[in-house]
Amino acid sequence: MAAAKIKKGDQVVILSGKDKGRTGEVVKAMPREDKVVVSGINVMARHRKPTQENPQGGIERREAPLHISKVAHVTKDGKPTRVRFEERDGKKVRVAVKSGEVING
Template sequence: MAAAKIKKGDTVVVLSGKDKGNTGTVQKVMPKEGKIVVEGVNVATRHRKPSQQNPQGGLDRFAAPMSIGKVAIADPKDGKPTRVRFEQKDGKKVRVAVKSGETIDG
């Protein structure tokens, strides 16, 4: 299995769809499904009936999973989308932004 290029906590930019251009933080990555959950992006709404736990009922808004191919990591330098490559630095494998050459982690 290949190393994960997008991880929980990364800042990503949406490349396509209704939220194109929006930026958010990764909350969850589901590699087997090829999905990702990004905070404040792809927000879905559910109408909830009043219940014991939620006596008020109302609208429930949450970030729904979206395809991992629709996002790219934001470059640490300027916040624009970039691809990621892996390099060895001090004996550690680190992620590097292709556009600027900046290290993303470690």
């Protein structure tokens, strides 16, 4: 298990699959499983029967997790970039490979 290169709140672009090219914000990061949940991406629908808690029933929509290899961090110009770790001013920080800028967080 590597260090978390993509964290909650990061803007990411989808690299493969039906949502390829779309961008969104990471809502949840699961580093142990190497998965992330991105808002508005990979939305699944689940048909629920009426219950006492939910007497209406209906279709429940929510985002399903994506493997971390299918997403890349987005630079300010909207292009995907890889992330590396560097030590700057005695702190370990995330750095965008393409631009060299420090990624906050």
